[in-house]
Amino acid sequence: MADDYIYLDNNATTKTDPGVLASMMPYFTDYYANANSSHISGISLTEAVEDATWQIADLIGANEKEIIFTSGATEAINLAIKGLANSNKNKIITFTTEHKAVLETCKYMESKGFNVEYLPVQSDSTIDDDLLKNSITEDTYLVIAMMCNNETGTLHDIKKISEFAHQKGALLLCDTTQAVGKIPIDVSDLGIDMMTISAHKFYGPKGIGALYVSRNVISELNTQMHGGGQQKNLRSGTLNVPGVIGMSKACEIAKAEMKRDEIRIRKIRDFLEMELLKIDGSFVNGSVENRIYNTSNICFPGVWSEQLILSLGKILVSSGSACSAVTSEPSHVLKALGLSDEDALCSIRFSLGRFTTEDEINYTITRVKELIRQFKA
Known part of the structure; x- marks a missing residue:
């Protein structure tokens, strides 16, 4: 520009941070092998991806085994919502101010017979705690709430929302697309079960994101993209190594700056x-x-x-x-x-x-x- x-x-x-761009370039020009290949170059790339995954997990207080790479937050949202659809519960709760990626995926779930409740927010865009708490029933398997609204910047009390959800045995999916890299996040402290990340929202490259899935939940998640069985068989496809490296560098810079x-x-x-x-x-x-x-x-x-x-x-x-x-x-x-x-x-x-x-x-x-x-x- x-x-x-x-x-x-x-x-x-x-804008992609210059440090992020510099970190990615060797993985286009010199280290371009497939990270799933069994030769020495593929193995070294696997190690680089593991180090990068640790850096990303560290930013949010997670374990590197809880990170699934995606093309961005929209894919992560789809994987999370559709991937838990085998639950014997039938209800999803979300809010009218969520991103279109959440709202449209929830509409799809309605077409598949799921009961989705879209809760209103208050006039200042904050959540009515009593309304949310009373809306979560024993039949609710998922509560979806963004940490930071992309249009107004409103921040929601995610820790409180997770407590409401867990009291009734529901899980919390938190869209942190606008928050990661800008404010401190600790998934364990906040009680987040699943969380979406998109690198290009915090000076990383486009086309790479991640879904954090708590180790307590990951076994319940079902793949939505079938193929070679990469990433614990939860998201098949050749890994975007330059994107992962760039996202990792964006996390490192974010933590420092x-x-x-x-x-x-x-x-x-x-x-x-x-x-x-x-x-x-x-x-x-x-x-x-x-x-x-x-x-x-x-x-x-x-x-x-x-x-x-x-x-x-x-x-x-x-x-x-x-x-x-x-x-x-x-x-x-x-x-x-x-x-x-x-x-x-x-x-x-x-x-x-x-x-x-x-x-x-x-x-x-x-x-x-x-x-x-x-x-x-």
Whole structure:
């Protein structure tokens, strides 16, 4: 991407960290054998993958045997939800603000006869504890809750949710796509049974992700991709070794830079938000208190987000999830918070990242204010 672009859409994807790219290159040019081959090169690659797997597991407090590599979070979500479908229980509970990968997979499960309950959230996008607790029954085998919402940045109390699920014998699948690499996560402390990861959301490469499956649950999971029996026969196919190495490096960098990133990004995000909220009528969508530090979703009533996004040109922002960016349809997440169609269509998500600068934020503030004055005039 050209240097004159200002990229504020880091929840959609992130720039690959130069250190990540450097770590991957030898596995395209020199160490390109198949990691499942039995010759010496294949064996050395297997060892490299094992070391990388340890690095990834270490970031989330897991064991390397609990990691299954996938093409990304969407595949991981499908494997987790469909892979547990042999349970003698019939009920799944999730929330109306979940990512489309969860909602569409749950719709598929409904078509197969499963009972899926989509719980509403509160107006600030947080979860109603009493509603969730009372909704989980003895027939519930899976509760699905994201750790961090991709559109509003809202953070959910995953430890509490897991306690509610486990009290009734249900498992917890947590989509941590927007949280991994940004905030500390310990799967054991939080009581997470399964968890999805996507490397390109935290400065890693695209096309690689993982499903964490607790050792207590992994024997219950059934494969959804049949073939050569790779990865404990749970996900067949030739392993994306450069992707695994890159994801591992992204985890290593995240562990070292996480606190520094948070302090710097939070500061410039808060300044951006403070200035844009000076625009008459503007307001933040979702919880301000329970929110990740890089995201601000702001409604500018009377200003269509599609028009503003296009007019901003080389300032790259979005109206919500990358699955439905710049669309005439209002965001399902914002609608779930109680916003009208009009206000949902007048909302912009600003998601900052490791490479966002103060100068870029200052220019963005000036340009957004100028354009909104013009539109309202």
